Amino acid sequence: MTSAARRKPYGVKGAPYAHPSPTATLKGALRAPYFFLVPATVLFALFFALPIGYAVYLSFRKVHVSGLGLGSGARREIWAGLENYRDALGDSEFHNGALRVLGYGCIVVPVMLGLALLFALMLDTERVRLAPFSRLAIFLPYAIPGVVAALLWGFLYLPDVSPFYYVLEKLxxxxxxxxDGGPLYLALSNIAVWGGTGFNMIVIYTSLxxxxxxxxEAARLDGATPLQIALRIKIPMVTPSLVLTFFFSIIATLQVFSEPTTLRPLTNSVRTTWSPLMKVYQDAFHRGDVHSAAAEATLIAIATLVLSFGFLRAANRRTKQEEAP
Structure with a gap:
């Protein structure tokens, strides 16, 4: 074999291998990330974008009933335009549910984030004992499903079976x-605060x-006390985490469903349309009007998007103003 033949690699049929050009290699490297994104994109389209698009499509249609609604062709689906949206915006039950959720959120969000920040600051101190156990104990309620937590607290709220009421009676x-009545908001808020404080605490604690x-060390050399360090250093530096937890809390508040639905069999004070999502569920699965339910769900999604975007924009504007010289 000649030296020239030894220098050339050959394929199966004796033809020399063709080395890819630098341009082809660069194109392959640029296309590779898109191939990795294909599975996530397909899952997003099938299980997120497609259901949302179908719900929006249903919100623009309604069922037209001819005569008594009997026989073939008596019930047919027609284009309704914005009629379902006008009916939803004019529905007093939908309005009242939104107001109830607003009052519920005014209790849940500040109390939950305040406790999460307090616990995170306490666990971040050097003198704290049993920190791993304390973190686990505070976070553990978040791992309990919402329905189970609502049932647990619901029975603790019942006078006939609650050990707390037994102690109060003996005393x-x-x-x-x-x-019943106004305390119902406190009862529902307690379930949300008990379950969500641990998650928000972990987010803030990780940032700390x-x-x-x-x-x-520089603050201590300047004579700062632990309280001053917490107020002037720790809290300002974890502001992005506070913004994130507030964002998640707003979304969870607007979508409250499992707590009032679970407590409803235990009291007559919780209506079937107590929250907007309960109204959507009632219209879709009890009244059989999926078109009105789709319009209401779309309005809830729009309200969540507007509130979240507005809050994030305001937070970003404030951050830029603080960073500006």
Whole structure:
């Protein structure tokens, strides 16, 4: 074999291998990320974008009933335009549900985020004991499903089976009705705060642990107390995490469903349309009007998007103003 033959690699049929050009290699490298995105894109389209698009499509249609609605062709689906949206915006039950959720959110969001921030600051101190156990104990309620948590607290709210009411009775103290009237908001808010504080605490605590230790050392050398360090250093530096947790809390508040639905068999104070999502469920599965339910669900999604986008934009504007010289 000659030296020239030894230098040339040959394929199966004796033809020399063709080395890819640098241009082809660069094109392959640029296309590779898109191939990795294909599975996620397909799943997003099938299980997220397509259902949303179909719900929006249903919201523009309605069922037209001819005569008594008997026989073939008596019930047919027609184009309704914005009629379902006008009916939803003019529905007093839908309005009342939105107001109830607004009052519920005014209790849940500040209390839950305040406790999450407080617990995160307490766990971030050097003198805290049993920190791993404390983190787990605070986070554990978040791992319990919402329906199970609502059932647990629901039975604790019932005077006949609750051990707390038994203790109050033995102490000859008044037993408040937590499932009736105004206290119902506190009862529902307690379930949400108990279950969501741990998750928000972990987000804020992780942000606190990422602050360099040199910042604290410099503050101590300047004579700052632990309280001043918490108020002037820790809280301002975890503001992005507070914004994120507030964003998630707003979305969860607007979508409240499992807590009032689970407590409804235990009290007459929770209506079937207590929250907007309960109204959607009632219209879709009890009244059989999926078109009105689709319009209401679309309005809830739009309201969530507008509130979330507006809050994020306001937070970003404030951050830019603080960073500007």
């Amino acid at each position: 000859h103290l008044p037993r408040p009705g937590l499932l 642990r990422s602050i360099p230790a040199e910042v604290y």
